[in-house]
Ligand SMILES: Nc1nc2c(ncn2[C@@H]2O[C@H](COP(=O)(O)OP(=O)(O)O)[C@@H](O)[C@H]2O)c(=O)[nH]1
């Protein structure tokens with residue numbers, strides 16, 4: 001697919017962010033260099049790439065994450081936001097009677113897309129007609145007629161016509177009872193004054209509801225100037241990006257879309273009439289970056305219900321070295337709320353990456369069960385045992401196991417995990433960056449969770 005290389009570089013960067021202990025200026029510099037390189041390699045316009053990475057860096061330095069969101073995820077969110085701006089708004093084509101004019105250079109996929117659009121509208125119950133206004137290409141008439149026959153939609157053309165405007169006017173009249181009328185115009189090998197004059201003339205006299213620019217995803221840097229000139233000449237209202245199934249870099253077309261600031265309506269993913277998708281920028285970007293649904297991530301954070309103050313208190317306690325089983329219990333209790341674990345896992349960016357750690361349903365259930373079992377065990381401990389786990393000797397272990405209906409090995413595992421956690425915390429004592437990270441992790445309620453799930 002087009003943009004595959006860009007996708008994999010961006011995913012590497014996101015992985016780097018997710019794995020970093022904490023976010024600092026050094027990491028942000030590195031990340032913005034990585035993104036810049038990836039964008040330039042993918043043929044994204046230099047100015048656009050620089051603007052984007054500067055904005056990401058600045059926002060990540062200046063803005064604070066919403067309560068509960070770890071800094072790392074926040075940086076990923078900023079990258080996502082800024083890339084989304086390039087891809088444009090979510091608005092799509094409307095399902096109503098209308099006249100649509102397709103413009104673009106030779107071979108970009110206008111005629112094919114005219115057919116795909118006709119199929120799209122027909123399926124939605126709007127009868128559709130195709131008008132052959134490409135008077136330059138020798139077989140253009142036959143190509144469109146053939147597509148119309150294949151789709152069983154209406155067709156108007158004047159074989160051998162030398163006048164695009166009069167043919168189009170006749171076509172619109174002849175198809176006046178057809179809900180959606182699509183005009184397939186001429187292209188050129190390159191942008192020239194003749195083409196620009198021809199289509200601006202058409203636009204002026206026909207006043208179509210939509211003027212859609214058809215662009216091949218693989219054309220590279222010339223996409224930008226092309227889009228700009230055509231937009232100035234006829235006012236592009238939407239874009240169809242074709243040949244997304246190809247192997248080109250794709251960044252040129254993305255830059256062009258950003259340059260004219262026009263929504264992408266559809267993408268073409270093959271030569272067949274069915275190889276056509278409505279373009280949804282958010283979905284496209286999430287898929288490109290290999291992220292889960294960021295909205296549900298935010299929601300999951302909210303639902304953990306840990307307040308700023310609670311997080312602060314827990315962190316202070318942890319960092320003071322006075323961390324005991326009671327504290328661990330409190331943290332784990334948050335996860336035991338129904339659905340929270342699954343929600344958090346669903347939204348962990350790391351787990352969505354190809355080649356990243358795989359978390360399946362069974363792992364989530366195991367982790368959930370484990371936390372639940374730990375709580376059951378701790379429920380059988382005395383208050384002084386929770387406060388001071390050092391006093392738990394083998395006699396007490398046997399008692400707790402009996403009381404909780406678990407094995408002694410289960411109890412020992414719990415204690416082992418607690419000690420491991422405590423040791424790690426001791427090692428990190430005095431590290432301010434770590435403290436900061438811990439606080440946000442804590443607020444997010446995912447302290448230790450990722451490691452737990454990724455074993
Ligand atoms: N792989 C692929 N080929 C496409 C796509 N759209 C169009 N094509 C092919 O690109 C070539 C040029 O398309 P055409 O519609 O004639 O372009 P036009 O000159 O702009 O009208 C044809 O061979 C099409 O089959 C697409 O989304 N994917």
Ligand SMILES: [Mg+2]
Pocket residue numbers: 110111112134137140184
């Ligand atoms: Mg054509």
